[in-house]
Amino acid sequence: MNLSLTTIEDIPLIHSGDDLSGIIAEKTLAQKIVPQNGDIFVVAQKIVSKAEGRMVNLTTVHPSIEALHLAEVTGKDARMVELVLQESNCVVRTAPNTLIVEHKCGFISANAGIDHSNVHGEWGNEADWVLLLPKDPDHSAAVIRQELEERFQCRLGVLIIDSHGRAWRNGTVGTSIGLSGLPGLVDLRGTEDLFGFHLKITQVAAADELAAGASLLMGQAAEKTPVIFVRGFPYELREGELKELIRAKEHDLFR
Amino acid sequence: MNLSLTTIEDIPLIHSGDDLSGIIAEKTLAQKIVPQNGDIFVVAQKIVSKAEGRMVNLTTVHPSIEALHLAEVTGKDARMVELVLQESNCVVRTAPNTLIVEHKCGFISANAGIDHSNVHGEWGNEADWVLLLPKDPDHSAAVIRQELEERFQCRLGVLIIDSHGRAWRNGTVGTSIGLSGLPGLVDLRGTEDLFGFHLKITQVAAADELAAGASLLMGQAAEKTPVIFVRGFPYELREGELKELIRAKEHDLFR
Numbered sequence: 418m419n420l421s422l423t424t425i426e427d428i429p430l431i432h433s434g435d436d437l438s439g440i441i442a443e444k445t446l447a448q449k450i451v452p453q454n455g456d457i458f459v460v461a462q463k464i465v466s467k468a469e470g471r472m473v474n475l476t477t478v479h480p481s482i483e484a485l486h487l488a489e490v491t492g493k494d495a496r497m498v499e500l501v502l503q504e505s506n507c508v509v510r511t512a513p514n515t516l517i518v519e520h521k522c523g524f525i526s527a528n529a530g531i532d533h534s535n536v537h538g539e540w541g542n543e544a545d546w547v548l549l550l551p552k553d554p555d556h557s558a559a560v561i562r563q564e565l566e567e568r569f570q571c572r573l574g575v576l577i578i579d580s581h582g583r584a585w586r587n588g589t590v591g592t593s594i595g596l597s598g599l600p601g602l603v604d605l606r607g608t609e610d611l612f613g614f615h616l617k618i619t620q621v622a623a624a625d626e627l628a629a630g631a632s633l634l635m636g637q638a639a640e641k642t643p644v645i646f647v648r649g650f651p652y653e654l655r656e657g658e659l660k661e662l663i664r665a666k667e668h669d670l671f672r
Numbered sequence: 673m674n675l676s677l678t679t680i681e682d683i684p685l686i687h688s689g690d691d692l693s694g695i696i697a698e699k700t701l702a703q704k705i706v707p708q709n710g711d712i713f714v715v716a717q718k719i720v721s722k723a724e725g726r727m728v729n730l731t732t733v734h735p736s737i738e739a740l741h742l743a744e745v746t747g748k749d750a751r752m753v754e755l756v757l758q759e760s761n762c763v764v765r766t767a768p769n770t771l772i773v774e775h776k777c778g779f780i781s782a783n784a785g786i787d788h789s790n791v792h793g794e795w796g797n798e799a800d801w802v803l804l805l806p807k808d809p810d811h812s813a814a815v816i817r818q819e820l821e822e823r824f825q826c827r828l829g830v831l832i833i834d835s836h837g838r839a840w841r842n843g844t845v846g847t848s849i850g851l852s853g854l855p856g857l858v859d860l861r862g863t864e865d866l867f868g869f870h871l872k873i874t875q876v877a878a879a880d881e882l883a884a885g886a887s888l889l890m891g892q893a894a895e896k897t898p899v900i901f902v903r904g905f906p907y908e909l910r911e912g913e914l915k916e917l918i919r920a921k922e923h924d925l926f927r
């Protein structure tokens with residue numbers, strides 16, 4: 418068995434309103450890759466957000482009292498904190514220079530995924546522009562998937578990923594924030610091991626494993642390769658959604 | 673850029689004392705793979721533990737008072753709990769059917785990685801045998817690496833992985849527990865983004881990203897493909913250790 422991850426080269430800088438799936442399709446073909454049933458495109462959150470026009474200029478943001486308070490606790494820009502709160506269900510942890518929240522989409526991340534790097538606004542000072550995550554990443558993935566499936570006339574998966582920090586461990590790993598056409602979780606309950614015992618470890622976060630592997634090739638710095646083409650994903654494709662991967666609050670010992 | 677992960681086929685059931693690197697080398701060659709400088713072997717913890725004879729029969733374990741208490745809280749077998757405590761620095765969380773600890777190697781995991789499935793003891797009742805993690809996974813990785821480098825006469829990396837649950841998210845992901853000859857973390861601090869801003873997200877858990885990607889191909893059920901051959905890891909190989917990936921307790925908001 419082989420799992421092959423390939424960078425799609427020469428993706429240009431993406432701007433609000435760009436036809437992202439058209440660009441991905443064009444650059445895939447330029448590389449002489451012909452997608453087949455079961456292939457997956459992994460896409461960095463940042464270019465999806467940019468195509469969807471999720472840039473915000475901080476000078477337009479008016480911090481609430483809660484944001485001003487959290488800005489003091491964390492030492493962060495109060496306007497940035499206000500945006501984080503607007504994008505979140507609740508605050509999970511704060512510390513100096515740290516603001517960890519439950520994003521409206523359900524996952525836990527620092528700063529609700531709002532990012533400062535590689536954002537180029539249309540007016541004013543570049544340093545004032547930040548980028549929110551896609552509003553509904555599952556939907557974004559579904560739209561890209563539909564367009565790529567039409568273009569390539571085959572059954573594909575699309576996975577949108579971001580780099581997340583983790584409890585207990587250093588460093589970020591690529592993590593799923595939206596998906597369409599592939600399983601988030603793969604349930605192995607009932608599967609027998611080599612000696613016929615039933616397995617106890619039962620659910621594999623297959624989409625997150627793929628997100629991490631694909632993230633390796635994206636690099637973190639210059640947004641040069643935000644699309645990865647995947648052949649050989651070892652589980653059957655099916656309809657899937659981010660929600661599968663989110664642990665319900667009442668079952669989570671670390672909130 | 674391409675990252676290629678390939679299962680090494682026909683790895684036999686591993687027993688205590690087996691020459692694991694010899695077996696890996698033989699099966700790699702049988703598959704007509706010729707390792708080159710920069711290639712990496714990802715190895716499932718379970719076969720390393722077995723080769724190192726880390727099986728324990730629960731009937732030989734005498735639970736301490738602490739183990740008896742935690743067994744009551746968690747509903748787990750007190751002898752199993754005793755082994756978990758022996759393998760751990762401290763208990764992080766308990767709940768019915770859940771015992772999360774800091775392993776002696778520093779990482780946080782359920783049951784100190786002790787596993788019941790696919791373990792075949794040499795005497796008594798099969799259901800009484802469990803398998804501990806390798807005693808020093810970085811050392812295990814270094815030994816395998818040295819032997820494979822000698823055999824193949826090139827510069828390799830070896831990564832030992834296990835399936836870990838996570839805070840906040842459902843499902844397990846392949847996670848590094850020992851490594852030799854590759855970076856755990858890759859530090860991008862000081863790297864500039866496309867517009868010349870310095871990056872804030874700075875450390876990528878490269879070994880964990882690879883662990884997750886490789887885990888996809890291992891399957892979880894039947895231990896059929898516990899070795900993955902990796903070509904195209906995009907970061908420069910260097911000496912590395914698990915410790916890079918472990919967040920110091922005093923910087924961890926989730927203990």
